[in-house]
Amino acid sequence: MGQLVLAAKVSHVPSLMLSEAEGSPLKAAREGAVNALRELGRRAREREVSTFVVFDTHWLSNFGYHINANAHHRGAFTSHEAPQMIQDLGYDLPGDPRLAEAIAAEAAKGGLNVLAHKVASLGLEYGTIVPMHYMNADGHAKVVSVATPLFTSPEESRILGEAVRRAVEASGERVALIASGSLSHRLWPNRKLGPEAWTSVASEFNRQVDLRVLELWQQGRYREFIDMLPDYATKCNGEGGMADTIMLFAALGWYGYQGRAEQLCDYFPSSGSGQVNVEFHVAA
Numbered sequence: 001m002g003q004l005v006l007a008a009k010v011s012h013v014p015s016l017m018l019s020e021a022e023g024s025p026l027k028a029a030r031e032g033a034v035n036a037l038r039e040l041g042r043r044a045r046e047r048e049v050s051t052f053v054v055f056d057t058h059w060l061s062n063f064g065y066h067i068n069a070n071a072h073h074r075g076a077f078t079s080h081e082a083p084q085m086i087q088d089l090g091y092d093l094p095g096d097p098r099l100a101e102a103i104a105a106e107a108a109k110g111g112l113n114v115l116a117h118k119v120a121s122l123g124l125e126y127g128t129i130v131p132m133h134y135m136n137a138d139g140h141a142k143v144v145s146v147a148t149p150l151f152t153s154p155e156e157s158r159i160l161g162e163a164v165r166r167a168v169e170a171s172g173e174r175v176a177l178i179a180s181g182s183l184s185h186r187l188w189p190n191r192k193l194g195p196e197a198w199t200s201v202a203s204e205f206n207r208q209v210d211l212r213v214l215e216l217w218q219q220g221r222y223r224e225f226i227d228m229l230p231d232y233a234t235k236c237n238g239e240g241g242m243a244d245t246i247m248l249f250a251a252l253g254w255y256g257y258q259g260r261a262e263q264l265c266d267y268f269p270s271s272g273s274g275q276v277n278v279e280f281h282v283a284a
Helices: 031-046 097-109 126-135 154-169 204-218 222-235 239-252
Strands: 003-010 051-061 065-068 072-077 089-094 114-117 142-149 174-180 261-263 268-270 273-275 278-280
Touching (some): 003 031, 051 065, 051 097, 051 126, 051 239, 065 097, 089 126, 089 142, 097 114, 097 154, 126 142, 126 174, 142 154, 142 239, 154 174, 154 222, 174 239, 204 222, 204 261, 204 273, 204 278
Parallel strands (some): 051 142
Antiparallel strands (some): 003 278, 065 142, 072 089, 261 278, 268 273
């Protein structure tokens, strides 16, 4: 039997990379968030994680759900969105075709059309690459990346998250689930992309809701959070419709989840969005 041994909601913003670049105006500005990702990687190794499954809100699909089922992920990534921030970032990570295909098969049982792809030229997006850069840099664990459809529903994302949990438990793998995306995701307009873009959230309403969400998580009030999640995703400009978070909570057991949320870094803004790294502890 496989086992879910780690689950987390994490940031993948390009400013994490700038925070480590010599001469960058953001040098060390994201140190807390970077250290949190590295700590999650340390915990994954300590718990003998064999596969990371990443719900990637930066791999956006117009047509359905997709999974990168390649046996190996290798390349050099430059962001088309922000090439000044992520440039020639190399990655060399093993894949897990068996688990990827099992997730697709389990989703099909729930009536969801999910395609698992083995295409050598299908690379990873930075929603997977950036967290893995800090959590799995040496490729000690395999990686499965799951795309986020633009035209989906919370109900469909829940079906996929539940399918992931069933596939994990049948797999024989020790799995870490990573929901890779922001909290609120309203970005600053181009004319305001000055220093304030790195120091404040673009909407005070969004910031206040983000902070309330973190309170609910820390207090274990997950039912209230889940019930507000569809409105949260819509009204606070959720990245990828917050499908990563929906899939994560579905895999954790939805209303049945009672584990502890451990916030590993301070809440921080990036380009106007709200960011955080949180582990949701799962039973041994």
